[in-house]
Amino acid sequence: MQNKILILSVFILLWILIYLNLNALTDFIVYSIIGLEKHTHLTNAIWFFIFEVPKVLMLLILVVFGVGIIRSYFSPERTRKMLGGKSLFAGNVLASSLGVVTPFCSCSAIPLFLGFVQSGVPLGVTFSFLIAAPMINEVALVLLFGLFGWKTALLYASTGLLIAIIAGYVIGKLKLERFVESWVYETKAKQVEFIEEKILFTERIDTGIAAVKEIVAKVWIYIVIGIAVGAGIHGYVPENFMASLMGKSAWWSVPLSVLIGIPMYSNAAGIIPIVQALLEKGASLGTVLAFMMSVIGLSLPETIILKKVLKIQLIGVFVGVVGLGIIIVGYLFNFIFA
Amino acid sequence: MNVIKVYGSGCANCKRLEAMCTEVIQENNFDASIEKVTDLQEIMKTGILSTPGLEINGKMISSGKLPTKSTLVHWIQDNIN
Numbered sequence: 332m333q334n335k336i337l338i339l340s341v342f343i344l345l346w347i348l349i350y351l352n353l354n355a356l357t358d359f360i361v362y363s364i365i366g367l368e369k370h371t372h373l374t375n376a377i378w379f380f381i382f383e384v385p386k387v388l389m390l391l392i393l394v395v396f397g398v399g400i401i402r403s404y405f406s407p408e409r410t411r412k413m414l415g416g417k418s419l420f421a422g423n424v425l426a427s428s429l430g431v432v433t434p435f436c437s438c439s440a441i442p443l444f445l446g447f448v449q450s451g452v453p454l455g456v457t458f459s460f461l462i463a464a465p466m467i468n469e470v471a472l473v474l475l476f477g478l479f480g481w482k483t484a485l486l487y488a489s490t491g492l493l494i495a496i497i498a499g500y501v502i503g504k505l506k507l508e509r510f511v512e513s514w515v516y517e518t519k520a521k522q523v524e525f526i527e528e529k530i531l532f533t534e535r536i537d538t539g540i541a542a543v544k545e546i547v548a549k550v551w552i553y554i555v556i557g558i559a560v561g562a563g564i565h566g567y568v569p570e571n572f573m574a575s576l577m578g579k580s581a582w583w584s585v586p587l588s589v590l591i592g593i594p595m596y597s598n599a600a601g602i603i604p605i606v607q608a609l610l611e612k613g614a615s616l617g618t619v620l621a622f623m624m625s626v627i628g629l630s631l632p633e634t635i636i637l638k639k640v641l642k643i644q645l646i647g648v649f650v651g652v653v654g655l656g657i658i659i660v661g662y663l664f665n666f667i668f669a
Numbered sequence: 670m671n672v673i674k675v676y677g678s679g680c681a682n683c684k685r686l687e688a689m690c691t692e693v694i695q696e697n698n699f700d701a702s703i704e705k706v707t708d709l710q711e712i713m714k715t716g717i718l719s720t721p722g723l724e725i726n727g728k729m730i731s732s733g734k735l736p737t738k739s740t741l742v743h744w745i746q747d748n749i750n
Binding site for chain 1: 678680709712713719732
């Protein structure tokens, strides 16, 4: 027990030390070890790659570990209990927040949806949860923080929450229960109660480490490829190249980005480094953020899974309301950062 | 005969849990059969909210988690005859 915490502290200290000196380390590797000439396209691209890959991976490890520990305090069963009998608006707020911290994988979307609805959690509140869970994603948060700074990360998280709350509220208000497949309400489910075992903090540390292993193993390759593409754009694509295409003046770029983003299936890890490079070349933040949100928040595979329990009209409303929310956020960002 | 049921519609963790159960049973010579339940409505009837669900002799042990191998051995040992 004591040992584990000691190792953890040393690890965190080491982490901070390396992270704070990454800039100097990269300079050393690029100019002294490889011996590249300064300010050429190739050097710029390589410097970017050598700097960003460890930086993003380090941030990822730290945040995924932290989130893993936080999530060990939550479970879908407990979340459902907390959401039962909540009124519409308060329920939406709570469901969206819990969507961020409850451990949940998209392959469980259906059992979770059914379990919530059957136990009396209102449809709109259930949707708030289902929208927030993929949209506010720790990997996206890390990348936004690492590549754009804390303001952008915070704006992303808060607008994501807002979309989940409002979209769920609207779906609740529209009274769309009739568009849920009828067998959903007919199936009677047993209520399972798991015995709540007391979990030691060291076990939570293990949960955090397991989360790091799982997520980093899954996304590192996307991050490396994403940063490599980003590095290429960074070094070679001329400044302001994207301005006419994805810039503020092109009003149609926000809805277009969302339309392109919905059928795209990627995780945040692959999309953000590319997005950063686009931004650097004159694309505007709102447009880029809208694109990213629609890629990770609204995915085609997930809506196809939902087709098993929802009628097409309700899926249409779901995609429409969330898509509209993302478009509004896109315009808002473009307006604020004008 | 002891029955271990793994509930899941085919996600990566569900497959891994099933494979782990097979391994544990073989390695420890447990007398049990494994059943994979993929039908959505059957999964729903159990009341679990996330997959994979693990049921041993009619008792739901866990859901939405991939246990370590040693934990799984304990779970199976404690719940079979």
